[in-house]
Amino acid sequence: MNIPKTSTPRIVIIGGGFAGISLAKKLSKKDVQVVMLDRHNYHTFQPLLYQVSTGALEPDSIAYPIRKILSQYRNFYFRLADVEEVLPEQKKVKTDIGELSYDYLVIATGSKTNYYGNQSIKENGMAMKTIPQSLNLRSLILENFEQALLTDSIDEQDMLMNFVIVGAGPTGVELAGALAEIKKGILPKDYPDLDTRRVQINLIQASDRVLQEMSPVASKKAEQFLEKLGVHVWKNVLVTGYDGETVSTKSDLSFKTATLIWSAGVMGATVKGMNAEDLIVKGNRIRVNQYNQVDGYEDIFAVGDIAAMSTEKFPDGHPMMAQPAIQQGKHLGINLERLLSNKPMKPFNYFDKGSMATIGRNKAVVDLPNFKFQGVFAWFVWMFIHLFFLIGFRNRMVVFINWAYNYIRFDREARLIIRPYKKST
Amino acid sequence: MNIPKTSTPRIVIIGGGFAGISLAKKLSKKDVQVVMLDRHNYHTFQPLLYQVSTGALEPDSIAYPIRKILSQYRNFYFRLADVEEVLPEQKKVKTDIGELSYDYLVIATGSKTNYYGNQSIKENGMAMKTIPQSLNLRSLILENFEQALLTDSIDEQDMLMNFVIVGAGPTGVELAGALAEIKKGILPKDYPDLDTRRVQINLIQASDRVLQEMSPVASKKAEQFLEKLGVHVWKNVLVTGYDGETVSTKSDLSFKTATLIWSAGVMGATVKGMNAEDLIVKGNRIRVNQYNQVDGYEDIFAVGDIAAMSTEKFPDGHPMMAQPAIQQGKHLGINLERLLSNKPMKPFNYFDKGSMATIGRNKAVVDLPNFKFQGVFAWFVWMFIHLFFLIGFRNRMVVFINWAYNYIRFDREARLIIRPYKKST
Incomplete structure (x- = not known):
């Protein structure tokens, strides 16, 4: 893969979703080499996918080039790759573009659609x-x-x-x-x-x-x-x-x-390798301890949707949503730094910021820890929060313009059949 | 195709490019039935395609749903269809979704890439x-x-x-x-x-x-x-x-x-039918007279890139660009109205507004009929004109935001591999 071997430890992150990106950001300016692998060259803001499907937004405004996110940091490498297998004995990952050794491996592969075998x-x-x-x-x-x-x-x-x-x-x-x-x-x-x-x-x-x-x-x-x-x-x-x-x-x-x-439904998007049978729990997720360490491995971690950390409130793992993924990514960044300086890691604690959903124009529901509200105000809160979490100033501007336009005109203009679906199948 | 037969004459336009759309707009509020056929459900602003290829713009901002353009008018019909053949004796077009009769047929199929047989x-x-x-x-x-x-x-x-x-x-x-x-x-x-x-x-x-x-x-x-x-x-x-x-x-x-x-190079995107051998001239275009009437037919017209109208200045037809297409479309709208009220049609006269090209940031060249200039000012003129000709207020806003952002940040953010090209082939 042509990634130089340096004296600093190499942390390989599989997946550029919410968990992987927030971990990578946290590791910036640290004395480590970070390699991110993803099968796409962009990060997807999944909560707004339904707006792409319904013609309200262009796909490009809810995606962001991973290289662009990482280009501000030194010692970061990105490779467009499909990970085929983790080889823990050799401390290597096998991908469609070759093998890569790691000192620490972070599985942040997220989730995929669960058809429950249907x-x-x-x-x-x-x-x-x-x-x-x-x-x-x-x-x-x-x-x-x-x-x-x-x-x-x-x-x-x-x-x-x-x-x-x-x-x-x-x-x-x-x-x-x-x-x-x-x-x-x-x-x-x-x-x-x-x-x-x-x-x-x-x-x-x-x-x-x-x-x-x-x-x-x-x-x-x-x-x-x-x-x-x-x-x-x-x-x-x-x-x-x-x-x-x-x-x-x-x-x-x-x-x-x-x-x-x-x-x-969704299920964890597991990778081959390790002792899958023992590790995979409900929802096809990988069991991790309170430090996001994969059960039985010192040097392999899992964060985000793929990780099942059993807690009192969430015995089957945290909800498969953006917030736990972001928080786990950040927290693991801190823990990896502690690990490298021989300090004890700190257990992860999920801070539930609440959840929300929008049903339509002026219609949303918001659950905050101590306050629940619905309607117009909830809708504005929903929009504000989603704009805030979008990566990239340009994306925010373009999404804002589209929403403002759609709101005023009762319209959504991205209703183009650019790649026919039926004809291609 | 489920298009009602009314007592008003039916004008069938093949193609929703610059020529087809400007003709359709001109026919609005006239006592005719207009049917537009296109194999895409959107109009493409071709002059900015290179900005999509190079990650400066999203595809959705340079395309516009044809139905949205036409939805303001009564008596307009759009069908997503591939035209297979024109049957002039039966006054019909044959498409992949069935046959359609016409009173007047307008071929506005534009052009396609010319490989000169290579x-x-x-x-x-x-x-x-x-x-x-x-x-x-x-x-x-x-x-x-x-x-x-x-x-x-x-x-x-x-x-x-x-x-x-x-x-x-x-x-x-x-x-x-x-x-x-x-x-x-x-x-x-x-x-x-x-x-x-x-x-x-x-x-x-x-x-x-x-x-x-x-x-x-x-x-x-x-x-x-x-x-x-x-x-x-x-x-x-x-x-x-x-x-x-x-x-x-x-x-x-x-x-x-x-x-x-x-x-x-480009060449006319002809349709089968009519007496192709006699009609097709240099550049694979269809020979038309000064009223854009296809040679030998009273009721078939051709406008835009596909039409070769021989004039003193352009013996092989007008340049295959947006301006002649827009002007011919508009002019044919006037002529069709005259024809329907038994007035003589007026010959088409091309008004050369000039041409321009942009090479990069602050670098463009503009040829106006009496004034030629290059550099920063030309570049601003180029941007202003292209924004002006884009269809749709939202598209203009989004393109403007992108350009402003790219200009200030020396960036272009739409560099996403959404549909891999190599892997799919």
Whole structure:
């Protein structure tokens, strides 16, 4: 890989997500060599992917070149690589561009879509965990309407204009709300020769409330917001399969649709190597101790979604969200420095800053540790926080302009089918 | 295609480029039915494609949904379709989504890359006429540097870091200048472990000057600007082939490169049908009379790049650029209205507003009919004009923000490999 061997310890970070980037930043100006490996050359701001799918934002504004983040620091190396295996005995990682030795290894590979073994959904459904996936979904949504124009069959039109979203976590709820706003604000203008009142948005949740990780009051209010926007919310419904036409459930209920979007779960994106059987716990995550050290290894750490640190409050590990990842990345940076200066590491403590979700224009729900609120103010808070956490001044400006424009004009202009989805498959 | 047959005449426009869109706008509020067919659902602002390839702009900011342009007008229909054949005897067009009858047909299909029959260049070279092509080029440029990091072979590195651009028209010149700026401002920061001083940009022109459609003073100044930026300009060099590694020329000169960008010519993007043999003239364009009427047809017109209207000043047709297309589209709108009210049509007169090209930061050349200037002021004029002609307020704002940011920070942040190019082929 052509990375010079120096006398300073080499820390290899796999993954440039929230955890990996905040760790890398923390290690800047320290006397270590840092090598970051990622299969993309950019960091993705995942909480806004649904806005790419629904034409509100360009993909480039929610992504940021990893090299640009790291270029300010000395002794940092980035390689565009797919990690194939960790070889702990040799202290090496095997990748598609060669092998690399490490002194310390940090696994920050994040999560991927969890289909819970359901092959039919994996094959026929759409996921939304990466920018290419979000762009595919954007293309598909628009292609559906173009196709609906061409048929006289009411059944076929209804199928094309029915969007079934499985999983009412933040992603599912935000996507359902955005689709409802498109139905109301954009479709009647763009498709005057189509009866877009017949567009359906069905949001299906296996448990008894939406946003079940949030407070009951947030769930209740979010559901009201969704219903106000015309989203059909189905609770206690377990989806069992999708053959490309029909979504089947455990009960008699079924849905005819050309588009199933699967946002019902994520699982750790593990790497091969180490003693996987013993280490992988619920959610396909790697068990770590309170220092984010992988069980049984002194020199391998895991942070973010992939890491399952069992605590009293979170016996199965912290929520798979941006905040724990950022905090663990930062904290590990401090611990690695302590380790290198032979100081004892400090246990990680999660500071829950709260959580939030936006349903639509002026409609959001926010749970702070001691204060819960919903509505217009929550929506502004949501926007402010998301702008703040976006990396890059230019991205913030461009996203802000887009949001301001969309707000004033009730519009979203990035509705371009740049890479057709159907034709390419 | 489910387009209602009304009593008003139906005008079918093939192509949503500059010519098609300006015609459609002119026909708004007229008592006609307008159907626009395009294989993309967006209009592309082609003059800025090179900025997408070089990471200065997002693709979404130089494209605009066609439905959004037309949604303000009544009696307008858009269909996402590939036109396969024109059947003039039946007054119909055949497309991949069915047949459509017309009362008047307007061919505004624009142009495509002209390889002059050179198969090796077509297969191994990159073109830059569409947004997907520009994104492929952006990915390839970045992938080359990632790959260069992985090899110890100086020869292979040099090949990966050598960019050969064939054709020094506006596209070639602007792309060469942008690459030179990336070499200077971005590569040393992004690739500190690569000797990016060895990056080469070779711009090859078959004739004896760059920008040969412009004035000699513009050509001379543009060449000086290019050389100042470190671009190697090769004149009177005829490229004969490219096998993926070596660019061969008519002389002994050859170039080892992983990237050949072909901007040496365009040709009309004709459609099948009509009496092609008699109608197609130099540049693969369709011969039209002074009313943009296709030779031999009362009810078929052609506008923009595809139309060859022979005039005293332009015996082979107007330049294949935005201005003639926009003017012909508008003019045909007036003529169609006259035709429908049984008034005689008016001949088209091209008003040459001048031409311009930008080479880099503070470096542009402008030829106005009575005034030619170069440098900083020309560069501001170039930016202002391009912002003005972009469709959509949001696009203008976003492009302006990006340009302002890039200007102040000497940066271009859209350097993301969203769809890998090499891996997908």
